[in-house]
Amino acid sequence: MTSTRVPLAGRTASPRTARAINDRLALHLLKDEGPLTAGQLKSLTGLSRPTIADLVERLRGAGLIAVVGETGADRRGPNARVYGIVADSAHVAGVDVRARSVAVCVADLLGHIHAEASLPVAADAEPARAAEATVDLVRRTARKAGAERLHHIGVGAPGLVDPATGELAATEALPRWHRELSTALQGAFGAPVLLENEVNLAAVAEQRLGVVRDRDTFVLLWLGHGVGAAVVLDRELRRGASGGTGEIGFMPVPGTAGLPSATGCDGGFHSLVSSPAVGALARELGMPADAADDAPAAEAAVRGAVEAGERGEPFLDALAGRIAVGAAAVCAVLDPGCVVLGGEMGRAGGTALARRVEDRLRRLSPLRTQVRAGVVGGGGVLRGAVLTALDAAQNQLFGAA
Template sequence: MPASPRTARALNDRLALRLLQAEGPLTAGQLKQLTGLSRPTVADLVDRLTAAGLIRVVGEAGARRRGPNARLYGIAADRAHLAALDVRTEGVRLVVADLLGAVVAEASAPVDAAESTGVAVERAAGLLERTAERAGAAPLHTVVVGAPGLIDPATGELRDSSGLPEWHRRLVGELRERLPARVIVENETNLAALAERRDGAARDRDTFVLLWLGIGVGAAVVLDGTLRRGASGGAGEIGFLPVPGTGRLPSAKSCDGGFHALVGASAVLELAATHGLAPPGEPGERAADVVRAAVADGADPFLDALADRVALGAAAAAAVLDPGCVVLAGETGRAGGTRLAEGVAARLAALFPLRTEVRAGELGGGAVLRGALLKARDAVQEDLFTA
């Protein structure tokens, strides 16, 4: 059955907007050529999109001649603004961007573990409000919060977790009360996978597993271009995977005896200490620094031992999902680079019969914020471009 005139107009408008986003400013003639639509149809859609405030004249095209030059139309990037937050146990980082995802402001603030929940929430929420206001981006249209922890696929809410700071869960509710914006919360590893697929190591893959190696450990599963969450949102909680070498088993309340105990930041520092590289200490960036230095110095025994450990989790993912590609992301994964990825790939080839490529993530710790920005941009455009 042919589309109704209203549906046809909506499809044409969205096609034109996508082309303007991908190709940059275009003339009506160029839109006609790229869309295959008639001149009157293109003229109508240009009038509609201009009246809706989604596009505007941004210049002229062609050499000057008799009569007016062709007008160049571009997306009105300031039509709506969005924000992306990367919420960690030690603080928050955020960016504010326009409709096209171009960053107009960014900020960060530490959160002391000794601070009360109310103070921590106010610090993060106030930072977002002030940053948006200073950038002239208030009110925001959509905010995406990337956080550790499980997301309930039925409600989209951050699940309660014994290891999750209370202010993380309170922050989302606070933002929803204080802002007129739509506020979306997403697991940090899932956002990293989105970023690596769009702009990073998995840009040519529709099916892959991302292993996040940082302070904590997680995985994101992308199959046939779709992020898989599992029945309860727990797909990818690979830190709980029972593996040899930990001396005990994980429990329902703690992943200390699981894969996390082998490749989490604290475990990486302890492993480095056994190889005389660094004493155990605070996790986080220190672990990534140790791995990065080991790669630069050619500390093969340590890197080989680390690859042995990472390969256990990669092999489990490969055996269950056959993703064809595993991306090592997070601060530690990025620090290990090609050297660690090649080591894991060699061990994985001995553990699993099907070829599985192992790649180093390209975006490192910035992948979460980048993924949140992409998700927010997609959400805003889905709303405005289909209105």
């Protein structure tokens, strides 16, 4: 537990406002530090003992905190009660929407995962039925988690999310039911639905749970069937005017047969490092590679090259060179200091690929940039969706920090 004292709110606040500020302060301390005694709350906040006693009773009455134990058995006098957040006072759900599947996770107010489930979705599924099946999956998962209701629902999906409307942009490349899902979830559960691009959510998970917990600024490169990026500057996720920050598949780069267009990313960075391009590169260099042009096949090719040792080095070197071209362009504009390789291929390449990309990036750019392999795994988008919903729920119940 830290010993930092938190400044008290300004003296001009009304009694009601002061109580709200004090309650918020205590709740965030209990969330961040874990269970505390009234004495510890007094020390950390600088509030008076009567004020602490009042807020403890107020928060207990609201069902947000409860006595979770006692301390002081090794000293004279009565034991001190230890107070903690009532984790089951609210639940949130995360939903990871893919072209042919959907995954759901339900967590309590402290982020503890209580239930997970997934469901395949046929490529030709009728939109209304696909949305209905997803709603039913969320309902069953929430019931399994013991959640009577959901406070917020976070949803991760491929494509552009308009930052002004929060809606997924219409495109023929994605199933129509993706655009209908938010409305279906909100109608079924009456909970706010927070829709976010899947790569952005993977970056949230890496920042909070993964390889960049020590970084305030970084870029995550998503290397899967498609190519994308998430940009985090000063701990803030940057989306751009139309939600298009990170659409690096369209970025013109050397080494392609042409230039991308407004309607297609062929000829852009996508043509160098998407799963079809990586599969073709593996076959060209004599590495075993599935003829399928999808992310699992490319992931298997990259993982096979890592496991092949010296025999796989030419392929890894060539792939690292391609990735470094795009990374250098991003770094020249943003200077993030750290690039994370995410997505199926980024994770499969691990430190072997990250080390090679960093070496080639050092030759292309004068900017010092670390390259790290993502570690949150295939559930990164889902974990990011849960974290986004959890932040919103906590801010509403506790008050913004």
